[in-house]
Amino acid sequence: MIAAVTWVTFLEGLRNRAVYGITLLASLMMVFTVLLSSMIMQDVGKVATDLALSTATFAALLVVMFVNINILAKDLERKTIYLALSRAVPRSHYILARFLGLGLLLGLVVLLLLCASLATIQIVRQMYPSYFGMVSLWLVAVAHLSIFLQMLLLTSLSMLFSMVASSSFVTFLLTIVSWLIGSSTQEVKRLVESSELSQIAPVTKMVVKAAYYLFPNLALFDLKTNAAHGIPIHLSQLGFAVLYGVGYATAVLSLTVIIFRRKELT
Amino acid sequence: MRSKFSFVPWITGSVALIVYLICLPLAVVERPRHEQLFALPPKLLRIVAFQFKEAAADMSFLNASVFLGGTTPQHDTRRYLPQQYSWMYNTLKNSVALDPYFLDPYYLMNSALIWDRYKQDEVNELIAKGADKRTWDSLLPFYAGFNYYYFLNNADKSFTYLTEASKRSGGNPFYDSLAARVAYKANKTEFAISYLENQIQQADLHGQRGKTRDLERRLEVLKAIRRIEIAAESYRKLFGKPPGTVSELIKSSLLLSLPSDPYGGSFYIDQDGSIKTTSNMTSVKKEK
Numbered sequence: 001m002i003a004a005v006t007w008v009t010f011l012e013g014l015r016n017r018a019v020y021g022i023t024l025l026a027s028l029m030m031v032f033t034v035l036l037s038s039m040i041m042q043d044v045g046k047v048a049t050d051l052a053l054s055t056a057t058f059a060a061l062l063v064v065m066f067v068n069i070n071i072l073a074k075d076l077e078r079k080t081i082y083l084a085l086s087r088a089v090p091r092s093h094y095i096l097a098r099f100l101g102l103g104l105l106l107g108l109v110v111l112l113l114l115c116a117s118l119a120t121i122q123i124v125r126q127m128y129p130s131y132f133g134m135v136s137l138w139l140v141a142v143a144h145l146s147i148f149l150q151m152l153l154l155t156s157l158s159m160l161f162s163m164v165a166s167s168s169f170v171t172f173l174l175t176i177v178s179w180l181i182g183s184s185t186q187e188v189k190r191l192v193e194s195s196e197l198s199q200i201a202p203v204t205k206m207v208v209k210a211a212y213y214l215f216p217n218l219a220l221f222d223l224k225t226n227a228a229h230g231i232p233i234h235l236s237q238l239g240f241a242v243l244y245g246v247g248y249a250t251a252v253l254s255l256t257v258i259i260f261r262r263k264e265l266t
Numbered sequence: 267m268r269s270k271f272s273f274v275p276w277i278t279g280s281v282a283l284i285v286y287l288i289c290l291p292l293a294v295v296e297r298p299r300h301e302q303l304f305a306l307p308p309k310l311l312r313i314v315a316f317q318f319k320e321a322a323a324d325m326s327f328l329n330a331s332v333f334l335g336g337t338t339p340q341h342d343t344r345r346y347l348p349q350q351y352s353w354m355y356n357t358l359k360n361s362v363a364l365d366p367y368f369l370d371p372y373y374l375m376n377s378a379l380i381w382d383r384y385k386q387d388e389v390n391e392l393i394a395k396g397a398d399k400r401t402w403d404s405l406l407p408f409y410a411g412f413n414y415y416y417f418l419n420n421a422d423k424s425f426t427y428l429t430e431a432s433k434r435s436g437g438n439p440f441y442d443s444l445a446a447r448v449a450y451k452a453n454k455t456e457f458a459i460s461y462l463e464n465q466i467q468q469a470d471l472h473g474q475r476g477k478t479r480d481l482e483r484r485l486e487v488l489k490a491i492r493r494i495e496i497a498a499e500s501y502r503k504l505f506g507k508p509p510g511t512v513s514e515l516i517k518s519s520l521l522l523s524l525p526s527d528p529y530g531g532s533f534y535i536d537q538d539g540s541i542k543t544t545s546n547m548t549s550v551k552k553e554k
Binding site: 036039040041042043046047050051053054057058133134179180183184187188191218219222224225228229231 | 309312313314316317318319320321323324327328331365367368369370373374400402
């Protein structure tokens with residue numbers, strides 16, 4: 001039954017027109033990357049890699065925000081959830097299957113984005129072979145994998161928010177705020193703890209620390225600099241990031257299941 | 267009714283298009299100059315750039331690059347206005363704060379700010395930091411080393427970065443030669459000699475003997491200078507005063523013969539007591 005719901009979720013995502021719009025946007029941005037590279041003096045390969053990976057992050061984020069959230073919200077708002085639950089699918093299985101289906105969709109989108117990124121970077125390499133720098137195509141692929149993990153984590157958070165929020169718009173807002181905080185929490189914590197800002201109130205420091213532990217540290221999954229400059233990543237660093245992501249997502253999904261079990265569907 | 271007014275949207279659409287095309291070139295908002303020259307503090311920028319720091323660094327660099335290309339320096343001084351330099355400095359500083367590994371902003375800083383003598387200390391400090399970050403690159407340590415010596419009169423740091431440039435480039439004789447020259451200028455002749463000897467030995471070990479001809483010539487002249495320095499030091503101890511000329515050293519038998527300068531110059535004792543050559547370590551005659 002889990003496999004069936006997973007597959008249905010995946011197909012539902014594919015049928016969503018937003019996916020095609022996002023793919024078109026990503027393609028246009030990749031073309032823009034090639035055009036922009038001609039304006040760079042030395043580090044052409046680095047700029048092409050930055051822009052390709054930024055495009056991939058942005059497009060994957062749009063998929064989470066406009067496709068994944070929509071699918072879940074539709075379930076609850078249009079009561080299509082009864083179709084599955086009436087067939088005696090346990091609620092925990094339903095959440096897991098939905099998550100796996102959305103993960104499958106994200107996996108496909110990120111794979112397409114990886115192909116587009118590699119093609120863009122290769123085109124730039126052909127155009128400016130002497131200015132390609134230290135770009136590592138292997139690390140570009142790893143960076144895409146970390147984008148995928150990051151978006152899976154965000155999807156799990158969006159599922160939690162959809163259980164507690166009254167509408168899909170609120171879920172959208174909570175998810176985007178989580179992404180924004182999660183992307184900068186490490187930087188803010190470092191700034192607040194630095195000796196330069198000793199005049200900061202202890203309460204502010206505590207709030208920042210709380211946010212650091214509460215929200216996912218998404219900067220861990222940002223490997224653009226490594227890929228663009230060929231800076232190697234230690235396996236332990238990557239392993240810890242994966243473990244952190246899996247741990248956080250599992251905790252959030254478990255909480256989602258607990259809330260969903262107690263939720264009265266009217 | 268429908269057929270009678272069906273042409274209305276076509277007319278309104280066409281009129282609106284004409285109005286749009288006429289207004290487009292006129293509808294440019296000219297922002298005041300000081301507003302255009304605003305740059306955010308780098309630490310704040312790192313936070314608000316979220317996961318797009320690298321793309322923001324690229325845009326920051328492009329912003330400065332386009333500004334530089336589209337702005338004409340003042341006619342009389344051939345320099346930009348102070349606030350324009352300040353904006354360029356802040357924008358490029360932002361770019362390297364967002365991505366400290368990005369080469370282009372350092373490159374632009376070096377050509378547009380250092381050579382225009384704007385905040386050379388701070389700018390070269392940034393270039394040196396970039397050199398420390400980009401551990402595979404020999405260009406930035408060369409820039410930093412060159413600027414430390416040529417503009418900032420800091421031979422010690424210059425020597426450090428030039429030797430680093432040589433190391434990273436796999437022993438480029440150009441960097442080695444500059445480093446030895448800088449060490450000599452900083453009154454560290456012995457240091458320069460041992461550095462060059464080591465570099466030549468390394469080149470030998472890597473089967474690159476052919477590339478070291480210039481280094482050997484520089485080593486030869488430095489060794490000659492060192493011999494005269496030692497003799498001058500002994501002269502000072504013996505007579506309690508520094509020698510006025512090199513021939514005084516020969517007359518007092520502290521120097522057996524006058525060493526020859528492979529660059530074709532002749533050695534002399536400068537007013538500050540340092541040993542120099544008229545060739546200034548560059549060829550003054552054609553080699554046979």
